[in-house]
Amino acid sequence: MNLLLLDTEDFTGSDQAVLTGRRAKHLFEVHKAQAGDQLRVGLIDGCMGQAIVTHASETRATLEAIALTEQPPAPLPxxxxxxxxxxxxxxxxxxxxxxxxxxxxxxxxxxxxxxxxxxxxxxxxxxxxxxxxxxxxxxxxxxxxxxxxxxxxxxxxxxxxxxxxxxxxxxxxxxxxxxxxxxxxxxxxxxxxxxxxxxxxxxxxxxxxxxxxxxxxxxxxxxxxxxxxxxxxxxxxx
Structure with a gap:
């Protein structure tokens, strides 16, 4: 996972999101994410940017300070x-x-x-x-x-x-x-x-x-x- 993708329903606030399931498990087991880590994130069909991990476990991860300011790469025509x-x-x-x-x-x-x-x-x-x-x-x-x-x-x-x-x-x-x-x-x-x-x-x-x-x-x-x-x-x- 080189980019953590978020859905609109993941957001609990304008710049906060909670993840469960595969993505939370991947962050915890593969990325070894800890509170304070900065991650590359993106919104499906939206922009990309950064987020800060405030909590990470095998079943749940919380992200804050989500800032989506970058456009995704151009698609193939x-x-x-x-x-x-x-x-x-x-x-x-x-x-x-x-x-x-x-x-x-x-x-x-x-x-x-x-x-x-x-x-x-x-x-x-x-x-x-x-x-x-x-x-x-x-x-x-x-x-x-x-x-x-x-x-x-x-x-x-x-x-x-x-x-x-x-x-x-x-x-x-x-x-x-x-x-x-x-x-x-x-x-x-x-x-x-x-x-x-x-x-x-x-x-x-x-x-x-x-x-x-x-x-x-x-x-x-x-x-x-x-x-x-x-x-x-x-x-x-x-």
């Missing part, structure tokens, strides 16, 4: 379109995307997405939020990404996505018959990045994305896991 991965991988990918500055994620169904993946409890709003917050804490950011679901690939691409991507730079990661991933794309235009499952998109899905303006790009002949490919793609593009 990218919307991530992600074929729903395996549940255990999903948690890591959400953390990574959040830490790297992605602010809009669409989890999409597809031919190679197993139906059982949509039944995982990791898709519950609180479970998703937990992983996004962990990513923000790691990267010292406060802006919480939004996550939406698209359980029908073709209608989503034709009826919704086609209207969003006009005038944007749009890429679909595809290891076959694709140009090398560009580097340092301009931030003047918003970017949409579609990343398929480990087996890749099927040809029908790639064609549908290309029809609305997506360019197929590749990281080379090696087939990478999604959790590896995503940070590499974002790093090369931005």
């Amino acid at each position: 990218v919307s991530l379109l992600l074929s729903l991965p395996r549940p255990k991988m999903l948690r890591r990918i959400l953390q990574t995307a959040s830490a790297m500055g992605v602010k809009h994620i669409t989890l999409i169904n597809g031919a190679r997405v197993e139906k059982s993946f949509w039944q995982t409890p990791f898709l519950q709003p609180q479970a998703i939020r937990e992983q996004l917050v962990l990513g923000l804490e790691q990267a010292k950011d406060t802006r919480l990404p939004t996550v939406e679901f698209a359980k029908r690939f073709k209608p989503f691409v034709e009826d919704e996505l086609a209207g969003r991507v006009t005038g944007c730079q749009n890429y679909v990661a595809h290891p076959y018959q694709a140009t090398p991933c560009p580097t340092g794309v301009t931030r003047a235009k918003h970017c949409h990045l579609a990343v398929g499952p480990e087996g890749g998109y099927v040809e029908f899905e790639v064609k549908k994305l290309q029809e609305i303006g997506f360019q197929a790009i590749s990281l080379g002949p090696r087939i990478l896991r999604v959790e590896t490919a995503l940070p590499v793609l974002l790093s090369k593009l931005f």
Whole structure:
């Protein structure tokens, strides 16, 4: 935890907050926080700053003199379109995307997405939020990404996505018959990045994305896991 994130409901006064649960335990056991320690804090979807610990235990921590005056880092100008991965991988990918500055994620169904993946409890709003917050804490950011679901690939691409991507730079990661991933794309235009499952998109899905303006790009002949490919793609593009 490189940044202690606060919710509005944590505040007991204009510059005071009380923490319980995971955050209090982390402060006590990992940070070894004691009364008088100064911490880096941030308000979810707000500013960052400093706070003073006045009490710390395994179950409860009290902060005072909270001063939030700094803006969080700029987000990446990218919307991530992600074929729903395996549940255990999903948690890591959400953390990574959040830490790297992605602010809009669409989890999409597809031919190679197993139906059982949509039944995982990791898709519950609180479970998703937990992983996004962990990513923000790691990267010292406060802006919480939004996550939406698209359980029908073709209608989503034709009826919704086609209207969003006009005038944007749009890429679909595809290891076959694709140009090398560009580097340092301009931030003047918003970017949409579609990343398929480990087996890749099927040809029908790639064609549908290309029809609305997506360019197929590749990281080379090696087939990478999604959790590896995503940070590499974002790093090369931005």
